[in-house]
Amino acid sequence: MSAAVELTAGYRLAPGVVIRQENFGGLVYRYDNRRLYFLYSHPVVEFVQGLDGQRPLQEALDSFLAAWVRSPSTTREALIKVVAQLERLGILTYEA
Template sequence: MNTTVELAACYRLAPGVAIRPERFGGLVYRYDNRRLYFLHSHRAVEFVNGLDGCRSLRETLDDFLTSREMPPSTGETLVKAVAQLERLGLLTHGA
């Protein structure tokens, strides 16, 4: 099973998936099977909600880190979150 992401790929939430911000981070809900997943970071929720399927993961990540003046090391955590969500079928490629 692929657990790595392509930085040149364009990601977005899969159809039927929504994220609701919570105090601890966010709840990811998949409508087709009614499963809940957790994101334990407000940054991750904000980042994943910003994936539009049109811009590459690298471009989105660079813009996110720069606009919030975050160190590049924060990007590793966000990319790991994307990899996990993709593996679970919560993210898809393209617009």
């Protein structure tokens, strides 16, 4: 697990960031720097779009993984790594 990720914080998309679902996953666009990013997983797109900043990340993970009955045990760690990477890129932000 990344030290940068706060499981008790409520993560959400940063202001000026939008995600558009695509056949391969999703396109992420940051209006502030005009950068385009790709998410190559539908479950990751669904998870990130579901982050509303109101629930702690731990609760959002538990809820999402409960809905994905066939998720492997490594999915939790993979999603935490995705959150850390998207935070570093300025795509996600959080309130402690």
